[in-house]
Amino acid sequence: MTDTVAPAAAVSATSLPSRVRQFYALTKPRVVQLIVFCAVIGMLMATPGLPDLRLALAATAGIWLVAAAAAAFNCVVEQRVDARMARTAWRPTARGQLTNAQTLSFSAVLCAAGSALLYFAVNPLTMWLTFATFVGYAVVYTVVLKPMTPQNIVIGGASGAMPPVLGWAAIRGDVGHEALIMCLIIFLWTPPHFWALALYRAEDYRKSGLPMLPITHGAEFTRLHVFLYTLVLFAGALLPFVSGMSGVIYLVAALLLNAVFVGYGWQLWRNYSDPLARKTFRFSILYLSLLFAALLADHYVRPLL
Numbered sequence: 001m002t003d004t005v006a007p008a009a010a011v012s013a014t015s016l017p018s019r020v021r022q023f024y025a026l027t028k029p030r031v032v033q034l035i036v037f038c039a040v041i042g043m044l045m046a047t048p049g050l051p052d053l054r055l056a057l058a059a060t061a062g063i064w065l066v067a068a069a070a071a072a073f074n075c076v077v078e079q080r081v082d083a084r085m086a087r088t089a090w091r092p093t094a095r096g097q098l099t100n101a102q103t104l105s106f107s108a109v110l111c112a113a114g115s116a117l118l119y120f121a122v123n124p125l126t127m128w129l130t131f132a133t134f135v136g137y138a139v140v141y142t143v144v145l146k147p148m149t150p151q152n153i154v155i156g157g158a159s160g161a162m163p164p165v166l167g168w169a170a171i172r173g174d175v176g177h178e179a180l181i182m183c184l185i186i187f188l189w190t191p192p193h194f195w196a197l198a199l200y201r202a203e204d205y206r207k208s209g210l211p212m213l214p215i216t217h218g219a220e221f222t223r224l225h226v227f228l229y230t231l232v233l234f235a236g237a238l239l240p241f242v243s244g245m246s247g248v249i250y251l252v253a254a255l256l257l258n259a260v261f262v263g264y265g266w267q268l269w270r271n272y273s274d275p276l277a278r279k280t281f282r283f284s285i286l287y288l289s290l291l292f293a294a295l296l297a298d299h300y301v302r303p304l305l
Helices: 002-026 029-045 051-078 078-085 100-122 124-143 150-162 163-172 177-198 202-206 218-238 248-271 276-305
Strands: none
Touching: 002 051, 002 100, 029 051, 029 177, 029 202, 029 276, 051 078, 051 100, 051 124, 078 202, 100 124, 100 163, 124 150, 124 163, 150 177, 150 276, 163 177, 177 202, 177 218, 177 248, 177 276, 218 248
């Protein structure tokens, strides 16, 4: 009797942490971390000093919950696509470890909890903007745009660019031009970031059936557009300085970071290789983090000079 019960108890003891890890994986932690980071930058930029800690923590938690809910919903919609791609085949929905009902319930709970937190502990504007971002990413981008057009990344990038606006709205209760400038930078950053990934993952996307630009228009066309977008991004990244939102500290960082990004874009266009595309993709993440960190450093250091 004890011999048969003990193994069952052992399985039960190990299955709960495993299931928790599966649900956590649905939230796409690395993607959501970058979203929250950009939202926090928006919060810090919204006030000359430090924002109200209680408000900032509530906004951060609420935005994280809704972003995680959107990621989980995305896993349901794309489970068949994910199963065909080596990059995403490990996801619990793609492997059949979690059912659609479980994942949708998880997404709904996170979205409801995050929305309630934002509405009651932050302000209604932030809640509605965050919910609109959820709909833009989870429904408009994932369900409609992604399988329909190779410009999915460009159009859908609008929802992915919203985190600084959400952070700004949480602290100020409005949407200022400074928040929109930060949003524009992320919007312009998105195509070269994702197309660099699509270039070295082209075979994966071909198997998935998604109309990504390297599949529909070829690698050379995509490489040219990565380079052109790094140039447009360069101009957009100078707007904080031109508008008076930032000073010399940010300007120097923006010039250096964008020069490197344009350099990667040029090399991709003229001397492509998969390892170079990987480096470009990885640098693009570092680029956005350092650019916004420089914006924040300038925001706090400039008044002291």
